[in-house]
Amino acid sequence: MDWWWQTLIGLGAALLLIWLLLVVALLVVKPERARLKEALRLLPDLVRLLRRLAGDRSLPRGVRVRLGLLLGYLAMPFDLIPDFVPVLGYADDAIIVTAVLRSTVRRAGLDAVRRHWPGSDDGFAALTRLTGLDR
Known part of the structure; x- marks a missing residue:
């Protein structure tokens, strides 16, 4: 697999992880x-x-x-x-x-x-x- 595909997949996974962490944080804080x-x-x-x-x-x-x-x-x-x-x-x-x-x-x-x-x-x-x- 080309390096740019790996970079793109890694970036997508990082964004998904950050989004999931934000959702969990919002569930914990819940205004x-x-x-x-x-x-x-x-x-x-x-x-x-x-x-x-x-x-x-x-x-x-x-x-x-x-x-x-x-x-x-x-x-x-x-x-x-x-x-x-x-x-x-x-x-x-x-x-x-x-x-x-x-x-x-x-x-x-x-x-x-x-x-x-x-x-x-x-x-x-x-x-x-x-x-x-x-x-």
Whole structure:
């Protein structure tokens, strides 16, 4: 067998293993249904926030690239875990968004996120509570 076939098969197996590990992690963590519903209500404001942060030239380039990649991921028509899978279907998106937002706050500061937040103060409070940014 050619080396490129072996590489392709190895890459496919690695991606499958990573996907399975993500599914297991989501099953273990399994977010509460109430928190997930609250997060879904914030989605329109969150997408606008991500777009505004990604376009802010005052933020470090790495942060903007990360946010742009996240927006691309959210726009993809397929998911790591399909949305029809109860609870876990939306949890993968919520976990990835939370990780990127925490990373953004570490690099750019909570003030940058607050400055670009398009929603209400209650929505921002819910966002910081859901993502653990208030700690």
